[in-house]
Amino acid sequence: MSAARPFFGGNWKMHKGPDEARAFLHAFAERHPPREDRTVVLFPPAIALPALVGAAADRPDVEVGVQDVHQEREGAHTGAISASMAAEAGARWGLAGHSERRREFGDDDERVARKVDRLLEAGVAPVLCVGETLEQRDAGRLQEVLHRQVSAVVERLSDRDRRELVIAYEPVWAIGTGRTASPEDAAAAHELVRKDLAAWIGDAAEAVPIIYGGSVKPANAGELLTMPGVDGALVGGASLDPEAFASICAVVTA
Ligand code: 13P
Numbered sequence: 001m002s003a004a005r006p007f008f009g010g011n012w013k014m015h016k017g018p019d020e021a022r023a024f025l026h027a028f029a030e031r032h033p034p035r036e037d038r039t040v041v042l043f044p045p046a047i048a049l050p051a052l053v054g055a056a057a058d059r060p061d062v063e064v065g066v067q068d069v070h071q072e073r074e075g076a077h078t079g080a081i082s083a084s085m086a087a088e089a090g091a092r093w094g095l096a097g098h099s100e101r102r103r104e105f106g107d108d109d110e111r112v113a114r115k116v117d118r119l120l121e122a123g124v125a126p127v128l129c130v131g132e133t134l135e136q137r138d139a140g141r142l143q144e145v146l147h148r149q150v151s152a153v154v155e156r157l158s159d160r161d162r163r164e165l166v167i168a169y170e171p172v173w174a175i176g177t178g179r180t181a182s183p184e185d186a187a188a189a190h191e192l193v194r195k196d197l198a199a200w201i202g203d204a205a206e207a208v209p210i211i212y213g214g215s216v217k218p219a220n221a222g223e224l225l226t227m228p229g230v231d232g233a234l235v236g237g238a239s240l241d242p243e244a245f246a247s248i249c250a251v252v253t254a
Pocket of ligand 1: 174176178235238
């Protein structure tokens with residue numbers, strides 16, 4: 001840990017429509033009492049976002065985010081949603097640059113940077129996702145890839161906006177594979193990201209939450225979150241189960 005409050009994100013990806021989202025919230029809320037010492041954000045599919053926001057109305061400690069937005073403000077982009085629409089529907093947070101978007105939908109660094117711009121403009125706090133493939137890691141390119149992905153976004157921002165970022169380090173080879181980065185590997189990558197940030201904002205980089213994603217489960221969350229510089233988790237599969245996600249959100253952090 002280094003940032004003030006640990007951040008626990010649940011990225012549902014393409015799971016759960018409005019009814020399931022409501023049912024999840026009720027089950028999760030029973031298992032997770034409100035706590036002021038951590039941030040908890042659920043990222044449902046956009047179509048379930050308003051239902052989840054409604055279900056969480058009496059739990060302001062459980063926030064809702066959008067998984068992706070278009071890089072344009074509006075226009076003829078069938079099937080897409082804009083950052084301002086997401087904000088209107090109640091999204092307080094927005095993912096940008098998730099590796100599944102980069103791989104399946106061709107989101108490159110430039111597009112990711114524009115999405116972050118749109119989110120900030122709409123008053124939605126961005127969670128920038130970065131991470132290397134196994135091939136890149138094995139080729140010794142970890143630092144270069146992280147530097148490229150972080151810089152592409154950070155160089156366009158004001159210092160104020162740089163301090164607003166949350167960055168999720170999600171090694172591609174650990175996502176949905178059951179293979180987690182070792183706590184030491186995660187901490188080392190977080191340090192690289194923080195050094196890149198410090199080049200722009202100096203000591204303020206210490207307070208930017210850098211969270212880990214990739215096969216986080218109740219069994220490994222505690223160990224990961226006690227590593228220096230690991231400020232939270234972005235959880236995929238295990239966030240679909242209210243009990244598992246509640247248990248991750250309850251871990252003791254350093
Ligand atoms: P898993 O936890 O299923 O590996 O997914 C991680 C992730 O991609 C979160 O954004």
